Amino acid sequence: MKKFIKVTLLSLIGILLIAVLVIVYSFTPIMAGMAAKTVCSCVYVSGRTVESVREKELTVFPTLSKAGIEVNNGDSTVTATVLLAKAKAIYRKGLGCTLLAERSEEDVRAQQFSLAKTPTYAQDTLTWPMGDRLPDSIDVRIDQARIDKALQVALTETDPTKPKNTLAVVVLYKGQLIAEQYADYITPQSKLMGWSMTKSITNALIGLLVKDGKLRTEDPAPVPEWKDDERSAITLNNLLQASSGLKWSETYFNPFQDFHQMFIHSDDKGAFAASRPLVQQPNTHFQYSSASTNIMSRMIRQQLGDTLYHRFPYERLFYKIGMFNTIIEPDASGTFVGSSYSFATARDWARFGLLYYNDGVWNGERILPEGWVKYTTTPATTPPQGEYGAQWWLNAGAPDHPENRKYPDLPRDTYWADGFEEQYVMVIPSEDLVIVRLGISHHGFDMVSMVNEIIASLPND
Helix, strand or coil, X not given: CHHHHHHHHHHHHHHHHHHHHHHHHHHHHHHHHHHHHHHHHHHHCCCCCHHHHHHCHHHHCHHHHCCEEEEECCXXXXXXXXXCEEEEEEEECCCEEEECCCCCHHHHHCCCCCCCCCCCCCHHHCECCCCCEXXXXXXXXXXXXXXXXXXXXXXCCCCCCCCCCXXXXXXXXXXXXXXXXXXXXXXXXXXXXXXXXXXHHHHHHHXXXXXXXXXXXXXXXXXHHXXXXXXXXXXXXXXXXXXXXXXXXXXXXXXXXXXXXXXXXXXXXXXXXXXXXXXXXCCCCCCCCHHHHHHXXXXXXXXXXXXXXXXXXXXXXXXXXXXXXXXXXXXXXXCECCCCCEEECHHHHHHHHHHHHCCCEECCEECCCCCHHHHHCCCCCCCCCCCECCCCXXXXXXXXXXXXXXXXXXXXXXXXXXXXXXXXXXXXHHHXXXXXXXXXXXXXXXXXXXXXXXXXXXXXX
């Protein structure tokens, strides 16, 4: 009997060790890929040092901070090694960084795309919001000392075990830039990662195609793989409102989930996402989904063709509203990773929020179709707290209980683009505010307190 128990225990220990090894083996390529892509973008797009990236971004997971990092400025590549796993990301001018997975570096570098020409405006000579020249004075009724203190609190570390790592805060009031502050190693010219705020940019790009008559939200999503199966019932609206019914889990900590297969192991993220099976009827279940957004990003490319696609975000959106320091990065297939990979200065993020605050109109020119912002900020029917519209988060509250909302202490009309590690472009129409907060916050950030201090600093009109 004792021998049986001993054998059983040893067997269980062996099985447990094998399971741990399988998990570790599965996670190391993910960690290597994350490290290579993050360092590449932060170094070559944001202009950061490897040391600062290792100290800030790579501490999100203990394994990441221990990754071996090799930066080759000769060919603009970053190679990361975690145990036996190795991953490589490459930088291409005008495109940013791309993580290699299935295709060779030679094949990816051989891609030829028609890129937009950056306008030659000297932004410091143009007045805000098209440029960076600010007025000499602002509304004297604003409590400037209080608002500056609120921003300083956001950047000041008070708990070394839970650093805020705020990089930048920008505040617009009635369209004017009234306050901004930056971390010591960040400037107004630093392009900073938006993570999932990129989804809100994809919303704008879809809106432009709706304006052009190429897409309609109520129509079945034009995805070739779905034409002859049950997924043909999925509408563009379902994708925008994260209610497609496709199999998906937005889980970062499980190496076996589709999330990592798409982001780390797949060159064509939109195609991988489109291959997911239908597991629920469309428009019956809310499932936040980077997959849906990447399907739409590929859809935009299919609608436009490569002659226009890579110029489209810049010529039709960014450069129209003064976002001259913004970039969206593509995957190895050449499709923009519309769910996650955009970089912009804090001021450019503020301009993006201002476009929505102004109902899609910029300096008298309608950029987004009439009614698009209202559609975007109308709660979808599936989120229980009315917390999601079309690729923007909402504070609307549950239909039968408005007090049951994500941020009860903020106005109900608040809506925001939201990214990993507490990135925000927050629009509060009732307070005439656009607030941008960018950071590397592994332990959360008290956005509500900062916003309420800003609101308290404003005139009581």
